Amino acid sequence: MSQERMTRRPGVGLALRGNPVVAVLRASHASEYAPVIEALAAGGVTSIELTLSTEGVFAHLPALVELFGARVDIGVGTITTAEQANEAMDAGAAFLVTPVTKLEVVEAAVDRDVPIFPGGLTPTELWSGWNAGATAVKVFPAGTVGPGYVGHLRGPFPDIEVIPSGGVSIEDAPAWIAAGALAVSLGGPLLGDAFRGGDLTALTGRAQRVTALAAAAVAARGAR
Numbered sequence: 001m002s003q004e005r006m007t008r009r010p011g012v013g014l015a016l017r018g019n020p021v022v023a024v025l026r027a028s029h030a031s032e033y034a035p036v037i038e039a040l041a042a043g044g045v046t047s048i049e050l051t052l053s054t055e056g057v058f059a060h061l062p063a064l065v066e067l068f069g070a071r072v073d074i075g076v077g078t079i080t081t082a083e084q085a086n087e088a089m090d091a092g093a094a095f096l097v098t099p100v101t102k103l104e105v106v107e108a109a110v111d112r113d114v115p116i117f118p119g120g121l122t123p124t125e126l127w128s129g130w131n132a133g134a135t136a137v138k139v140f141p142a143g144t145v146g147p148g149y150v151g152h153l154r155g156p157f158p159d160i161e162v163i164p165s166g167g168v169s170i171e172d173a174p175a176w177i178a179a180g181a182l183a184v185s186l187g188g189p190l191l192g193d194a195f196r197g198g199d200l201t202a203l204t205g206r207a208q209r210v211t212a213l214a215a216a217a218v219a220a221r222g223a224r
Helices: 003-007 015-017 030-042 057-068 084-092 103-111 121-133 149-152 173-178 200-223
Strands: 021-025 047-051 073-077 138-141 162-163 184-186
Touching: 003 015, 003 149, 015 073, 021 030, 021 200, 030 047, 030 057, 030 200, 047 184, 057 073, 073 084, 084 103, 103 121, 121 138, 149 162, 162 184, 173 184, 184 200
Parallel strands: 021 047, 021 184, 047 073, 138 162
Antiparallel strands: none
């Protein structure tokens, strides 16, 4: 890998800068996504990750981007190959997320200046993704380490940007942001039963709550 590639890094999207919350959506089929995205957007969550463990993501992504792209950033997660990364970007993905550190996936996103959040847990994995040009690294599963892990990583890697995912609850969000996380990533604790016929108004309420908690944590961190 060239030094030029190592120093290139896609920037954080405006949506994530405005609200440091990523909603992770998993459903039986991507045709179920639109009402849930609408409810999340109504609650202020503006970064939406569509996971490839859901059938039909690539087929439905262009229409979802056309429908919601002016209000939210829609990215694709659970990417494990460069081919999937390029297909997602071709379909309009605003960012990419991986469950593991695959440098060829990071390189594909960096080459096209698309934000990329590769997953890892160990310092070796997380540094590898960051050093390859990741926008931020996804600590996964974050519930196994806790917010204090951010400070431990910042010891040897003072500039590394971190997004925790997996085992992060709505109530956990402020602690992670206070610890220095760029954003938090939530799936089940935020989505609840939304894809099983649950109340979408309640989903909007949860989105509003995590948005408010995250904003307060960012403000408190800035005041220190």
